[in-house]
Amino acid sequence: MNPPIQEKSFQISRRSFLSKCAIAAAATGLPVWFIERNAAFAAEAAAGGSGPLSPNDRPGVALIGCGGQGTYDALNASGYGDILAVCDVNQEHLDAAGQKFTKEGKTPDKYTDFRKVIERDDIHIIVQATPDHWHTLVNIAAANAKKDIYGEKPLTLTVDEGRHVIKAVRKNKIVFQTGTQQRSDRRFRLACELVRNGRIGKLQEVNVWVPGGLRAGPFPTGQVPPPTLNFDFWLGQAPQVEYMKERCGNTFRWWWDYAGGPVTDWGAHHNDIARWGIGQDGPISVEASVITGPIPGGFTTPSEFSATLTWAGNITQTVKTTLDDSPFGQVLKADGQRNGIKFIGADGWIWVNRDEITASRKELLTEPLPDNAIHLEVSHNHMRNFFDCVRSRKNPIASVENGHRSAVIGHLIGIALRTGKKFGWDPTAEKFTGPDAKEGNRQLAREMRKPYNYHFAT
Ligand SMILES: NC(=O)c1ccc[n+]([C@@H]2O[C@H](COP(=O)([O-])OP(=O)(O)OC[C@H]3O[C@@H](n4cnc5c(N)ncnc54)[C@H](O)[C@@H]3O)[C@@H](O)[C@H]2O)c1
Missing domain, CATH: 3.30.360.10 (Dihydrodipicolinate Reductase; domain 2)
Structure with a gap:
């Protein structure tokens, strides 16, 4: 009978897995048992088919609100989708974002009115980082246009706005992630x-x-x-x-x-x-x-x-x-x-x-x-969790x-x-x-x- 090669190799990789977990625990200050469980979860998720996106599986993304946080969010989103458009009422921020997201010589289209952005059929996702008083009206308009949304925190300016945003998200069956990324930490x-x-x-x-x-x-x-x-x-x-x-x-x-x-x-x-x-x-x-x-x-x-x-x-x-x-x-x-x-x-x-x-x-x-x-619920990366849900149509970790x-x-x-x-x-x-x-x-x-x-x- 052949020796149990698989079992042996498993023992070796298990040892190395445990030692990697111990190193990670020492570096992060998190307990070893928790690191092990997280690693096991990540392996399970990868085996479950959420794996890397194919080059064709890149939704069109538009950034609305190109200040500090919007630029940061869109940079994260650009790992999973193509930034086709940027929008701001401040021309300087708009130009900077256009330049930042220029890829292979192609500059995203620049808009000063978000209504024009959400009209586009090739935009599937809105990353929205306007000041708080704009969140709700942009989110409702984007939801009604059936765009999935990564919308910055705080969700709204008032309690009443929140009820309206939830209604629009649920009525249009869109995927919404709130930018409270500590849920993915x-x-x-x-x-x-x-x-x-x-x-x-x-x-x-x-x-x-x-x-x-x-x-x-x-x-x-x-x-x-x-x-x-x-x-x-x-x-x-x-x-x-x-x-x-x-x-x-x-x-x-x-x-x-x-x-x-x-x-x-x-x-x-x-x-x-x-x-x-x-x-x-x-x-x-x-x-x-x-x-x-x-x-x-x-x-x-x-x-x-x-x-x-x-x-x-x-x-x-x-x-x-x-x-x-x-x-x-x-x-x-x-x-x-x-x-x-x-x-x-x-x-x-x-x-x-x-x-x-x-x-x-x-x-x-x-x-x-x-x-x-x-x-x-487990999420190791807030933006990744959003894009995974865009594909699975599940609720992201920071649901609306x-x-x-x-x-x-x-x-x-x-x-x-x-x-x-x-x-x-x-x-x-x-x-x-x-x-x-x-x-x-x-x-x-x-x-x-x-x-x-x-x-x-x-
Ligand atoms: N998740 C986080 O950790 C985090 C961190 C910082 C900020 N934020 C949130 O991000 C949002 C933006 O914050 P910031 O610090 O980037 O502010 P900012 O002022 O740098 O950016 C906001 C941008 O939105 C633009 N804008 C205003 N009205 C607009 C409109 N009608 N259409 C398009 N663009 C418009 C502004 O001109 C500006 O460029 C806020 O809601 C804030 O709470 C989240």
């Missing part, structure tokens, strides 16, 4: 999986720290928009105001009219992870207070705040700002905590951010979960519903900050409850400047 998944499996005992508290926002102003009045910018189309649904360059750069995030400040910036990521770990649709109450308010005539969102939300099952979530990771290196009165998320249970805590995962006892991480544990429910947390905190009120919240009906409910519910939607509305461009 194994550290965050490990933390959430351990919490969901009771590793730290009954979950009691979740502390979220987000980098504080920029505080500046007053800004000079009488500024004139550069000829390279269509300021009116940049404003879109937002109120008509005098041009200030501080509105339209990537500092749009520090104005209520276009975004929500720190809580919808980094908060869209960390609140998504908090919700993943808690395993519920949404909180049941919210209160928030401004710590450092805006300067009159400057940015309008508070640079520092503190919020407390409660969830069913006596879980408290706090969301606070910190100087850590603040992209602007400006001195704020930080509370000294680091950018990230801490899950605290009756039997210990787990801390996680983009760089590391730690716990109150190392065994909380190193002890493998049993086979029958709750396993959360996930994007909406996690964005809602930021919107609730924003409303609590603007009103100074404490509200109850019904996460199923998506309405405020309690004595001040009426005032809160009035802020679930915003009036759009004419001619913008949910049917614009559809």
Whole structure:
């Protein structure tokens, strides 16, 4: 009989597999058992036929919103599809994107009006990274044109917008990935999986720290928009105001009219992870207070705040700002905590951010979960997960519903900050409850400047 060659070679490759896992574990700080399980999953996925795309299997992609994040997203998308068109209301950003995505001498077509982009039959996918106040109208128009969408976080500017986006995505049966890429990061998944499996005992508290926002102003009045910018189309649904360059750069995030400040910036990521770990649709109450308010005539969102939300099952979530990771290196009165998320249970805590995962006892991480544990959905690459789903027509890991429910947390905190009120919240009906409910519910939607509305461009 021939010797069991296969078995022998398996033993060798198994040994080398284990040693590779040990090296990866040492390099990432992740436990060996988790690395092994991930590698096994990746091998299974590859064997399952999702494998590399053929040269003909490259959908046409258009980028709408060619700023910092859009360019980054489109670069990722260009690994799986062809960037055929780019669109921006800022000619300088548009030209830079055209140049960046020129391939083999062919420059993508350049547009200043996204409606023209979504008319094209050879565009199958929209990568959308406009400022937050534009997300919804572009997403709805693209969904109605049956384009699949990779849409940046936060999904929306308001709670009401989220309901409309979900409706458009589901009605048109398109694939939608929200740009909350921490869902595709194994550290965050490990933390959430351990919490969901009771590793730290009954979950009691979740502390979220987000980098504080920029505080500046007053800004000079009488500024004139550069000829390279269509300021009116940049404003879109937002109120008509005098041009200030501080509105339209990537500092749009520090104005209520276009975004929500720190809580919808980094908060869209960390609140998504908090919700993943808690395993519920949404909180049941919210209160928030401004710590450092805006300067009159400057940015309008508070640079520092503190919020407390409660969830069913006596879980408290706090969301606070910190100087850590603040992209602007400006001195704020930080509370000294680091950018990230801490899950605290009756039997210990787990801390996680983009760089590391730690716990109150190392065994909380190193002890493998049993086979029958709750396993959360696995994605190792957010953009790849989206393109896989474009082909399989499955729901990506950051589905539109996930994007909406996690964005809602930021919107609730924003409303609590603007009103100074404490509200109850019904996460199923998506309405405020309690004595001040009426005032809160009035802020679930915003009036759009004419001619913008949910049917614009559809
Ligand atoms: N996932 C992440 O980690 C991450 C990181 C940064 C930003 N973001 C998100 O990406 C989005 C963009 O952020 P940014 O930092 O790149 O901002 P940015 O200002 O650099 O880019 C936005 C671009 O959209 C353009 N734009 C505005 N209105 C438009 C319209 N009607 N049609 C076409 N283009 C339009 C602007 O001119 C600008 O070029 C935001 O929603 C932000 O929250 C996500």
